[in-house]
Amino acid sequence: MAKWAALLRGVNVGGNTALPMARLREFLTDMGFSNVRTLLASGNAIFDVDGVEAPAIEALLEREAAARIKLRTDFLVRSDEELAALVSGNPFPEVASSRPDQLVVAFGRTAAPADLPQRLATFYDGPERIEVRGREMYIDFPAGQGRSKLWPAVAKLKLNGIGTARNWNTITKLNAAMRR
Structure with a gap:
């Protein structure tokens, strides 16, 4: 399995875009990602998924976050090797x-x-x-x-x-x- 980090822009910083990390974990798990974990409360998540490249993951997460949990923000992802x-x-x-x-x-x-x-x-x-x-x-x-x-x-x-x-x-x- 490929391991990824997702960095969300502007989440839980300075009163902007509140998102409990439990909700982020639930969202990512519902999306079919495995081994989902979050780190700190500022929009950092780690998950496993195979067969998808970073731009496709970013686009999918942004589209589905807006539709499923009414969150409009940017997701930037990096592989474990990149990090x-x-x-x-x-x-x-x-x-x-x-x-x-x-x-x-x-x-x-x-x-x-x-x-x-x-x-x-x-x-x-x-x-x-x-x-x-x-x-x-x-x-x-x-x-x-x-x-x-x-x-x-x-x-x-x-x-x-x-x-x-x-x-x-x-x-x-x-x-x-x-x-x-």
């Missing part, structure tokens, strides 16, 4: 070990522009370090996300992509859960 590669390929290992809550990975549906850091630097000079790797963007927030002006600056680039972000603590917990 393991993301963890092992972390360009900021010192941040992961010393302040993992300040290391964030933004997951995209499509690849982020490789020159995104350079494009941002033309009008934004914040302290964050950014490394783009395909569909993921690793971000070191040395002063934390709360006061950072990075996300509004990224929005000015009008990338038109679907994405969601998780801090390093969550990512490593997801990765460990996928290994069980």
Whole structure:
């Protein structure tokens, strides 16, 4: 069986889109996925399913969540191999070990522009370090996300992509859960 992680965008964050994790587990089980588990309350699920690729899983989950449980949000999925590669390929290992809550990975549906850091630097000079790797963007927030002006600056680039972000603590917990 292929193992997948689903990352839901904007669920149970800042008062937006409330979804009890028990309801998410029930939904995924009803969809025919097996070994369904959730992690934390921010829209992270792990499940097994064979014979379906990520784009088809995302489209199916988004369509069926809207129809069955009246949830309109984006689902981004990654395989266990993709998540393991993301963890092992972390360009900021010192941040992961010393302040993992300040290391964030933004997951995209499509690849982020490789020159995104350079494009941002033309009008934004914040302290964050950014490394783009395909569909993921690793971000070191040395002063934390709360006061950072990075996300509004990224929005000015009008990338038109679907994405969601998780801090390093969550990512490593997801990765460990996928290994069980």
